[in-house]
Amino acid sequence: MSKVAVIVTDLVEDVEYTSPVEALQQAGQQVVTISFDGKNELTGKHGTKIKVNQGISEVKPEDFDALLIPGGFSPDQLRADEKFVDFVKAFLLADKPTFAICHGPQLFIQTGLVKDRVMTAFKTVKPDLYYAGARVKDQPVVIDDQLITSRTPDDLPDFNKAIVAALE
Numbered sequence: 287m288s289k290v291a292v293i294v295t296d297l298v299e300d301v302e303y304t305s306p307v308e309a310l311q312q313a314g315q316q317v318v319t320i321s322f323d324g325k326n327e328l329t330g331k332h333g334t335k336i337k338v339n340q341g342i343s344e345v346k347p348e349d350f351d352a353l354l355i356p357g358g359f360s361p362d363q364l365r366a367d368e369k370f371v372d373f374v375k376a377f378l379l380a381d382k383p384t385f386a387i388c389h390g391p392q393l394f395i396q397t398g399l400v401k402d403r404v405m406t407a408f409k410t411v412k413p414d415l416y417y418a419g420a421r422v423k424d425q426p427v428v429i430d431d432q433l434i435t436s437r438t439p440d441d442l443p444d445f446n447k448a449i450v451a452a453l454e
Contacts (some may be wrong), residue, residue, distance in 0.1 A: 287315060287316055288315050288316070288335070288351035288352055288383075288429075288453045289315075289318065289349065289350050289351050289352075289356055289380065290310055290315045290316065290317050290318070290350065290351065290352045290353070291318055291320055291347075291349075291350040291354070291373075291440045292307060292317055292319045292353075292354045292355075292356065293320050293321070293342070293353070293354075293355055293364055293370055293373065293374070293393075294316065294317070294318065294319060294320070294321055294328065294336065294355075294360050294364075295321050295322060295328055295330050295355050295363050295364055295380050296328045296358035296359075296360070296363070297329075297330065297331050297358055297359035297360055297363070297399050298319065298328070298330050298331065298336070298356050298357070298358040298359070299330065299331055299332075299356060299357045299358030299360075300330035300331060300332045300333070300334040300358075300438065300454055301439050301442065302331060302356040302358060302387050302388055302390075302433060302439060302442070303334070303356040304334060304358045304414060305439075305442045305446060306354055306356065306387070306442070307319075307354070308447065308451060309446035309447075310354070310450065310451070310453070313450045313453065313454075315345050315352075315450075315453055317354075318339045318340060318345070318350070319336060319337065319338050319339045320338070320339065320340050320342055320345055320373075320440075321338045321341065321342070321442060322340070322341060322342060322367070323342065323343050323344070323375065325339035326338055329362040330358070330363070331358050331359065332393075334381060334422075336353075336420070336450065341365070342369045342370055342373060343369065343386060345368065345373070347373055347376035347377055347382075348376075348412075348414055348439055350362075350375075350377075350382075351382065351383065351418075351453070352382060352383035352449075352452070352453060353373075353374065353377040353382065353383070353384045354385045354386075354389060354395055354449070355374070355385065355387070355388075355390035355391075356386065356388070356389050357384040357386075357388025357390045357408060359389070359391040360389075361386075361389045361391075361392040361393050362392055363388050365392050365393045365395075366379060367398040368451075370393065371393065371396045371397055374393045374397055374400060375397040375398075377431070378394070378397055378399045378439075379399070381410055381431065382432060382433050383432045383434070383449070383453060384432060384434070384446075384454045385432050385434045385435075385449045386407070386434075386435050386436075387436040387437070387438075387441070387442070387445055388407065388411075388433065388436070388437065388438055388439070389407065389408050389411055390407070391405055391406075391407040391411055391415055391435055391436070392407075392411055392414065392422050393417065394415070394418075394420075395414055395418045399418070399444045400415060400419055400420040401418070401419030401421070401438065402419060402421065403419075403421070403433060404420070404421045404422075404423060404428055404430040404433075405420050405422065405423070405430060405433060405435040406422060406423050406424060406425055406427075406428040406430050406435050406436065406437050407422075407435060407437060408437060408438060409437075412424075418451075424437075425437075425440040426440075426445070427444045427445050427448045428440060432452070433440045434448050434449055434452060436448075
């Protein structure tokens with residue numbers, strides 16, 4: 287069983303949190319939802335209530351085997367906080383399984399570690415990835431070693447299959 291960190295805050299794209307988390311849990315993985323300090327619950331873009339397990343100041347990347355970054359407006363808020371950027375950076379530097387969908391790859395840009403990585407994202411994020419040096423593809427799922435990215439909720443079946451397989 288792997289321990290998977292999920293970093294998220296209000297206005298996450300609900301299904302991009304609920305669907306991968308459910309797939310991971312059904313595969314026997316332990317999922318820990320992490321947000322800003324002192325918040326017990328957050329609300330997705332479409333009203334889903336999400337229970338937060340820990341604040342970012344309470345966790346260390348080395349306590350987890352993998353990282354999931356759902357999309358929506360959440361990643362844009364998280365990337366403004368250096369604690370989240372450093373958390374993501376640690377996973378990329380350690381080459382741990384790191385998964386992001388839709389706007390999630392925005393956090394990778396903040397780390398400065400996207401040059402020559404192959405990935406995808408939501409259509410408005412793709413140019414940002416490209417200008418940061420990534421090789422951007424327009425595919426439902428892009429796997430670059432331990433980095434798995436996806437574009438939209440329509441890609442969730444393929445994304446979920448890929449992230450579950452990466453932890454088997």
